[in-house]
Amino acid sequence: MRTLTGVGSTPLSGVGTARWYRPEADLTLPERPAPATVDGDAERARFAAARDAVRDDIREARDRAAARVGEEEAAVFEAHEQFLDDPELVDDIEAAMAEGTPAPHAVSDRFAAAIEQFEALDGPMAERADDLRDVRDRLLRALLDAAPGTDVADLPPGTVLLAERLTPSDTAALDPAAVAGIATVTGGRTAHAAIIARSLSIPAVVGVGESLRDVDAGTDLLVDGSDGRVVVDPDAATREQADTAATTPVPDRVSTADGVPITVAANVGSEAEVAPAAERGADGIGLFRTEFLFLDRESPPTEAEQYEAVTAALSAFPGEQVVVRTLDVGGDKRVPYLDLPAESNPFLGRRGIRLSLDDHRDLFETQLRALLRAAAHGGDADLAVMFPLVSRMTEVESALSAVDAVAADLEAEGVPHAIPDVGVMVETPAAVFLAGRLADAVDFLSIGTNDLTQYVMAADRENDGVAAYHDPLHPAVLRAVDRTTAAAAETDAWVGMCGEMAGDPALTELLVALGLDELSMSAVTVPAVKTRIRQIDSAAARARADEALACETRAEVVDVLGLDRD
Template structure:
């Protein structure tokens, strides 16, 4: 008899398949005989080197298949692998007569427990530690790794949890979906699922633990449901859930208001996915990926070619390129980045471009202004990240003028693209009128804007109720930006996660956004949603939401 287990939907996809359980801990031997301390230390050092090579290879594969942001999780794995406290704990265990395998298990036990006691993304660090621990144990014991890349076609993978290295192996052509007992929408497994286009439900709890291997189930990543022994109608609906209708044309609301639906990209692979999912253009081109996994910055020509190639992928669309945004959670090893107690409130974004990275900024501006003169360069827009003051914007635009003069003097072909500001700080909201007189557009980064408006970390589940863009303060900030932008002939877009949330689409349409930019996989649903929405009705909803004073009131309005 059919039954349904509810969790958190991670992807707007569904499919049907046959269950296979993944229990990696059961495949690892518990103990090995100890040799001499010298032998065990040598074994540990050899295992670390092998693990490092594996992690680096997986990082590169993930970067190519999924994206630079997602691949960055393996940097944390490398840090844990070389953590001096963990290394010292392993050494102590070996000196006490333990085999390297047992010493590794003991050394990782307390850190894993500590992270598990935390909330949000910090709790998910426990999965990263497990990943590194299991890798070392597997190498030390000579155990074979379970190859998740070779699962039978039509597999629905069930697991207590999936680590980054687990999820990065999954082949979307073989895996019809997965569900986990643990995890949330911001877990690595959920993020990878969205990037890979795999239906997924996370945090389904104990309700999936008694599903037997070989059982037919449906994974509905939209509803967040695992349907066990589905009937024929449910199977048919789920099977069609992979066949997403792609809308390649621009869309407008039922009452004729056009809204651009674009993609956020950070790798060449994501550009291809954006085209395949019907993106009108690129609403956020993260240039950081050009600077990563290398020993020195990319040249002007390398940057020019990457941008010109992206423009050619959208010959009739707009490509919004964000200038280099490092600092915070985006370190680049070969740049001088001093440790900061709170990097999100430190030297990042335009602050570095106007100071320590001024030469890199000018080189990037040269590449961008040359690309604006290329075959499809009239579609190029450039935005500056984390602008907090009018002075920062003025200095950035002065750099643009100076670069233009240099190009002119050198007789290099160039053009001036649109310039805009990424609105991420409360100060930018308050100074919106002054900023709008200087630029062509605003793009709202709701992840950071929510974090700064609500004074809350998106990594802390204890106060996750505050890190929610539906809060009245955040909605009113968005409304002000749209209002001021339009008053000064600036178009206004949104490139934060809020833009791709189907449950908030009508509200965003009502607030008057001209453009929404998101992960490619959500574009078809958002385009379909825009085409089914009345802007007049949406404006009424937005007006009611802006008048509300609590998030519960706004949630109730959205649920209606």
């Protein structure tokens, strides 16, 4: 028995039989012909046809991923489509073909250069190289008419999949019922493939390094995504420890070691995610994304459809709270039947509450009717509603007025209803600066760190060119979180966090110290975060948080917190 170490990506354990996935072996290029023998026009036509086919493949992959892991995680495939149509890449490839380079070689050459550029960068930006590989491999398969030798969607039960790396497409195709674990030579926790693996609840350890290559197919392995280890030929005691950890009951509610209660809820982006969230021990739902009800269809969902989806979620969490976010489209989420206007910078355009109040008031009011009705028929659970992308007090006032108006209409119609607790998302610098006034006006604030980081750092989270700036550990982002919780502490409002940051056990101590009352995350990380909370001394944690807030760089923050990450 020996142990290999890497980065735990999904905090679960699994035991199975090693099987190597080497898709690159199926993409061997033919010998490069002399330029004079290459018909440039024919190669450009081949390339254009391949791009069309790959574009269709990417959109199908996005739809499949959205159904399995939610719209938020599936958004990566929209970035893949942007790579496919990147004018600089396309122009360079077409120029090479015009000079006598066959299409497959032109694609391979140009993508290799772009991948190398990304890999030379630091942090999460380097991990975007895998997204480029995903698009490159799709193009090469289309051009070479090649199929992968191993179908990752059809693996035998009990497989531990080993690979140099996994692309988002590879990972989204995996069957969690068959795959006992994943281990890769390269990769990081924030890579898109790792995020999808967490959403699928597949135990995963990434970045194991060269030692993983020595593991032969057919070897028994234990993948421990909590401790970031891969155990080769685990003995009976090690297997038993893993089994015990997997079956240890998750405590219903947790407090820090010195008695500070913290709610640990789940983010849910589809109806299929509700039951697993309850099974993982989530204290309710901290973010119920309603977009899945509106996407991949020809017309908006009816009031009845929305009512049924919300009441089903409420029924799954008796005695807990379910926080529903009203429709948040625009930006990276497009809804064809809404005919949203084309915008040069949609993340700074008409999205979230702006669309609901100004452009699609009818959809907003229909959704509010469903929510107020569900609040009266949700069983023992409490419904709360929050509004996304708030940046002005007038938006909150208008949204609250809409709630009152809908309640009055339902009352006049004799329809049973109730007014739920109401909150707002803190995702913009404006909301941070208004946090005190917002907290006076509503029942709670929920910090969405994905968008808050984007706007604080002026870094589009879908733009790989500025990925290094999209960093929730930057001192400016931490200070925005601290300012929000400090402002709310002067009111009766509670403060939660529902961004990716909330589900990282390595950051739990910091977030508790910053005054968060609730953390909401992918359901798979709930047990690990609950375990971490019970170990925290909040007073000592606050002292470390104050040091982090005084830092000027990310590197200083990482050092203060004792984190082991790029």
